[in-house]
Amino acid sequence: MKYSKATNYALHIMGYLAVTSPNQRISVQQLAEQQRISPSYLSKILTRLVKARMIESSPGANGGYKLTPDWENISFLDVIHAIEGSASLFDGCLNGNPDCLIQKVMMSAEEKMEEELRQQKISDLVKESAQFYKLKDGGL
Template sequence: MKLSEGVEAAIHSTAMLAAIEHGATMPASALAEAFGLSPSYLLKHLQALTAARILESVPGPTGGYRLARVPEKISLLDIVLAVDGARPAFRCGEIRRNGPAKIDASAYVQPCGINAAMLRAERAYRTALAAEKLSDIIAEFMADADPRVVQTACAFAVNHARPQKTAQNRNQ
């Protein structure tokens, strides 16, 4: 099963946004820079994540993106469906009916066994993705990654985060 490259970008971006202070935002350009991606390419996926209510988009010169839910409530399936859509990866075209000997459609009352097997695999795959939470991925990264990678990623997040504007900040 092949997922689009946008899924990887979306998962990394949501993980980066989980590292910033609650309520703070990060501009799409910073997220794109963090992963060496084209800003316009990443923006398309950030917009899909926003439409799926995984992210929030905050407008304005100090706006950007932030998580709309806590990482414990975001599954990899949520992200995959937001970016790649809900359609199954395998779509049966009923090619079994296309051979040189045309048989009446009544011979095909049973569902295609290949389609049934592929749909079972898809359900298992989606169940596994639904069980994988963003918070678990982040915890594994923090525990297992080279400390230099962790330090670099955390420093990037801190340096590019835009603090949440409070009423007190706006009045000053």
């Protein structure tokens, strides 16, 4: 199972915004440089995150992107759905049997994975990064 590069970038962008500047606007150019991707490709990802109401955009010289006020409630699954959609990863049984045992196993596994991703919040990255930097700088 593999998510698209866009999802990977979206998760990293959300994490970057949360850790570095949750309340400040960052330009597309700054984000593109930080992620090492083209601004035009990044703009498509950011547009999806804006439509999903995870980030806000402001045009103009001092514009840019920032997290929405309730960003602490955004889960990894929310970001994945904003980019990939919410269709099932498994495409059902070959014969259309509603009692397909293989589909039951696959759907159960997908539900468990989604629950784990639903519980993991973008805000958890901020807590973990703070601990990482404290340890790295000679703290605990």
